[in-house]
Amino acid sequence: MKDLLRLRTSLSETIEQILNDQIKMEAEASAMYLAMSSWCDRNGFDYSAGYFKKQSDEEREHMLRLFKFVSDMGGRAVSPSVSGTQMEFESFRSVFEQALQQEIAVTQSFNRMADKCQKEKDYVTFTFLQWFLKEQIEEEYVARRALELFEVIGEEGTGLYEIDKRVPKITYEDTYED
Amino acid sequence: MMHTATQLPEIYTSEAGAVYQCDRHNRLMLSFAGELTMLKLDAFLRLKHAVDSIDLAAMASNPDRSSDFSIITLCGCDRCFVLTLTELHTLKELLAGAKFVLELNRMLHECLAPSIV
Numbered sequence: 001m002k003d004l005l006r007l008r009t010s011l012s013e014t015i016e017q018i019l020n021d022q023i024k025m026e027a028e029a030s031a032m033y034l035a036m037s038s039w040c041d042r043n044g045f046d047y048s049a050g051y052f053k054k055q056s057d058e059e060r061e062h063m064l065r066l067f068k069f070v071s072d073m074g075g076r077a078v079s080p081s082v083s084g085t086q087m088e089f090e091s092f093r094s095v096f097e098q099a100l101q102q103e104i105a106v107t108q109s110f111n112r113m114a115d116k117c118q119k120e121k122d123y124v125t126f127t128f129l130q131w132f133l134k135e136q137i138e139e140e141y142v143a144r145r146a147l148e149l150f151e152v153i154g155e156e157g158t159g160l161y162e163i164d165k166r167v168p169k170i171t172y173e174d175t176y177e178d
Numbered sequence: 179m180m181h182t183a184t185q186l187p188e189i190y191t192s193e194a195g196a197v198y199q200c201d202r203h204n205r206l207m208l209s210f211a212g213e214l215t216m217l218k219l220d221a222f223l224r225l226k227h228a229v230d231s232i233d234l235a236a237m238a239s240n241p242d243r244s245s246d247f248s249i250i251t252l253c254g255c256d257r258c259f260v261l262t263l264t265e266l267h268t269l270k271e272l273l274a275g276a277k278f279v280l281e282l283n284r285m286l287h288e289c290l291a292p293s294i295v
Contacts, residue, residue, distance in 0.1 A: 001187050001199060001201060001283055002199070002201045002204065003283055003284050003287040004199065004204060004206070004219045004280060004283075005219065005280050005281065005283070005284045006284055006287065007204060007219070008219070013223060076220065
């Protein structure tokens with residue numbers, strides 16, 4: 001009797017499902033960053049609007065990377081529906097707080113995926129996930145640093161204006177010297 | 179020409195019905211409530227997922243007349259399932275049994291594959 005479960009793909013049903021869940025999460029993150037970009041734009045934070053637009057593009061790229069992997073492995077990649085994206089935020093600071101929270105949630109999600117891959121002995125997907133795990137170090141760093149600007153510069157006077165200007169300049173150095 | 183269900187390898191049988199596998203067409207055949215339904219593996223998994231996600235306890239405790247039935251429509255399947263609570267319960271059991279045997283078959287293939295090569 002043929003093995004129908006593996007006739008089209010080596011991905012197990014569980015792994016295909018968690019990859020599709022992650023595709024959805026990345027799409028939602030992309031939509032959320034775009035909404036943040038819009039909020040910043042509407043409230044005069046020009047530089048941060050550009051920063052969040054770039055972040056939104058990055059999240060979409062992550063989504064497509066996952067999407068391609070599922071398709072390449074013969075799985076069924078699902079184009080996700082995204083609705084109910086939050087459009088309003090309490091303050092400029094709360095936007096960055098939410099961005100950091102989102103990045104931490106994504107890191108935790110990739111950790112759970114890696115754990116699941118090990119349990120299922122799916123080392124192909126596990127190896128594929130390494131790129132994302134590494135990427136999350138940078139994503140979290142940038143989000144955390146942006147939020148820290150509120151403490152370092154302060155929100156009084158022209159503080160918010162200075163923070164806005166500094167946000168796009170945050171870079172992550174992947175060396176131990178810096 | 180398609181085999182008749184009785185000639186096909188049987189995956190799982192219960193009192194409510196049976197699931198067969200057609201190796202020639204890579205399809206599963208579900209015999210349930212007096213009807214035969216051909217399903218691709220994808221559709222079979224979607225059907226199982228749809229049935230599993232129905233809360234039978236909530237259906238049973240709901241006094242509405244409409245809660246006595248559940249309608250399941252699937253992409254990739256031309257049959258619309260209109261099922262009572264009892265039928266849902268038996269179908270759930272049948273699909274779970276069939277899925278278990280498919281997984282078992284997969285494990286056997288994995289174990290035996292190196293010795294074939």
